[in-house]
Amino acid sequence: MSVIQLSGGSQPAPAGAVFVRLSVQHGVELVFLDADGAPVAPDFPQSRTEAVIIPRGPLTVAARTLDGQPFARGTRIGVSIKPATAVSGGGGDEVVRPPSDVGGRQQVALVELADGRVTDLLGQAAEAERAWMRRGNYAYHVHHRQPSARRTPWAVVIDGSLTGHHRDSDAFRGFLELVLGVAATGFGAAPVQCVVATMPPRDVTPALDGDEIDWDGLLGHAPAPWPSLGGAVEVALGALPQDGAVVLVTDGPFVDYREVRQQLEDRRCLVVTTGRSRFGARPSDRPTHFWEEELDALAGFEVASVADFDGLADEAHALADVMFRGDRG
Numbered sequence: 001m002s003v004i005q006l007s008g009g010s011q012p013a014p015a016g017a018v019f020v021r022l023s024v025q026h027g028v029e030l031v032f033l034d035a036d037g038a039p040v041a042p043d044f045p046q047s048r049t050e051a052v053i054i055p056r057g058p059l060t061v062a063a064r065t066l067d068g069q070p071f072a073r074g075t076r077i078g079v080s081i082k083p084a085t086a087v088s089g090g091g092g093d094e095v096v097r098p099p100s101d102v103g104g105r106q107q108v109a110l111v112e113l114a115d116g117r118v119t120d121l122l123g124q125a126a127e128a129e130r131a132w133m134r135r136g137n138y139a140y141h142v143h144h145r146q147p148s149a150r151r152t153p154w155a156v157v158i159d160g161s162l163t164g165h166h167r168d169s170d171a172f173r174g175f176l177e178l179v180l181g182v183a184a185t186g187f188g189a190a191p192v193q194c195v196v197a198t199m200p201p202r203d204v205t206p207a208l209d210g211d212e213i214d215w216d217g218l219l220g221h222a223p224a225p226w227p228s229l230g231g232a233v234e235v236a237l238g239a240l241p242q243d244g245a246v247v248l249v250t251d252g253p254f255v256d257y258r259e260v261r262q263q264l265e266d267r268r269c270l271v272v273t274t275g276r277s278r279f280g281a282r283p284s285d286r287p288t289h290f291w292e293e294e295l296d297a298l299a300g301f302e303v304a305s306v307a308d309f310d311g312l313a314d315e316a317h318a319l320a321d322v323m324f325r326g327d328r329g
Contacts (some may be wrong), residue, residue, distance in 0.1 A: 006097045006111065010119040011056075011221040014092050017084035018113070022049040023099050026078050031107065033060040044084075058114035060121070064107040070141050073103035079110045081118060091243035097122060104138035122220045130190065131211040135174075136181015139316035143325060144186070144259055151188040152245055152268075156180065160198035160224035171309040172214060176249065178316050179272045179323075183247050186324040191247075193239040197232035198224045227254035233263050235272070240267075247272060253297040261300050270323060271301045279303035281318040284311075 004011050022030050022041075029048040032040040035058040042051035048066070053059070063077045071077075078099035083092035095111075100109040100122045109121040158176075163189070184190050196202045198221050207217035229248060236246060245268040252275045259270075277295035280286035285307040287293050295305060304322040306312060312319065 001160070002093050004093055004095045006095050006118060006120050009121050010117040011095050012093075013095070013113050013116055013118045013213070014081065014083040014086075015116075017043065017052055017054045018081050019052050019084045019087050020050070022077060023079065024063070024075075025049050027066055028071075028077065029066055031062040031064045032111075033062060034038075034058065052087075057115045060108055060109050061111050062109045063102070066108065068293065070138070071102050072103050074101065075103050076100060077102050077108065077110070079127040081111070081113070085124040096316045104134075105141040106144065107141075130208075132177055132208070132213045133181040133184045133190070135316060136172050136183070136320070137185045139178065139226060139320040140182050140324065142317035142323055152243070153189070153192050153241055154183065154187045154247060155193040155195065155240050156191045156235050156247045156249065157182065157209050157229055157232045158194070158196045158204075158218075159227050159229060159248070159254060160202075160221065160232070161227040161251065171312075173213075173219075175219075175306070175309050175312060177213060178312070178319060179247070179249055182211075182316075182320045182323050183270070185321075191308065193236050194218070194238045195232040196221060197227070197229045198222075199228075199231070200290050201232035201235045210234060215247065228256050229312055230255050230259050230263065232254045233260055237263070242266075244269050245270065248301075249273070253295060257297050257301075269301055271298055271303045272323060273298070273303065273305050273317075274307070275305050276307040277303070277305045279305045279322070281306055281322045282311075282315055 022028060030051055032042060032053060034040050042053040044052035061079055065071055070106050076099035078097050080096045082094035085185045086092045095118045097111050097120055111121055112119045147248055190208055194205045194208055196204050202221060207214040227250060250273040253275055275294035276285060276287050276292050277293055278286055281286055281304055285305060304319060
């Protein structure tokens with residue numbers, strides 16, 4: 001039997017039943033997920049970290065913490081897959097995905113078994129992740145399971161009238177980096193397009209291409225006279241497939257919210273904004289009296305909001321939780 005190292009790409013998978021084992025034996029459990037992300041029970045569980053399973057369709061092999069908390073920083077996990085018959089001395093090659101850093105994630109997809117191949121998912125994530133995504137990645141994984149291998153293309157539109165970066169540039173940049181990182185993690189990739197709603201709209205996608213955000217390229221514009229997003233949304237939609245999502249980052253309600261809602265009625269649209277509202281990420285972001293509600297105009301959207309940026313660095317997971325409510329594990 002030969003050992004095949006899997007570090008990116010894919011390799012032929014063993015045929016029939018396979019024996020799967022995690023490289024770490026304590027504080028972690030082996031998880032199998034189908035193409036929709038639903039759990040699949042192994043045919044013959046051996047322990048929390050070992051099992052025999054017969055793939056009956058695309059199958060994601062994942063590792064999950066036992067206590068529900070994220071893996072500690074620096075935790076490294078890998079996985080090995082070989083024919084079930086090899087356990088008792090039979091032949092066949094063993095595919096090994098070497099351990100990789102999974103710190104900050106509560107559940108992490110390791111490899112996918114599909115169409116007779118073993119595909120490296122850890123390597124895909126490492127290639128896609130940029131330094132500016134890390135804060136959002138960690139915040140997302142405090143309460144969310146690792147998404148499946150599927151990716152949702154998405155675009156982001158930033159309100160060109162935002163004044164946050166003029167009032168407190170460091171706090172605003174931290175907020176925007178967090179929003180972009182959470183969205184990139186939840187959707188599984190960086191945005192295909194980033195547009196600032198100035199007049200005319202500015203395509204600033206290259207500002208996100210590096211390991212660090214090019215803040216001058218992203219925010220180096222004079223504020224628009226009023227918050228109108230329709231033109232920028234139209235530009236963003238031109239780069240998206242029909243199943244793509246749109247994230248709007250605004251400073252409260254925007255003047256053409258009715259028109260934008262119609263533009264995006266057939267897509268997932270997430271508005272991340274500032275304002276005290278029932279959509280608030282933290283208790284301090286929500287009103288205590290009905291007359292304090294500031295975002296009623298956005299009631300037709302999926303909304304996540306913060307009243308201010310104070311303490312957000314320590315409570316980043318709260319914003320991730322409301323941005324991706326349905327994905328919590």
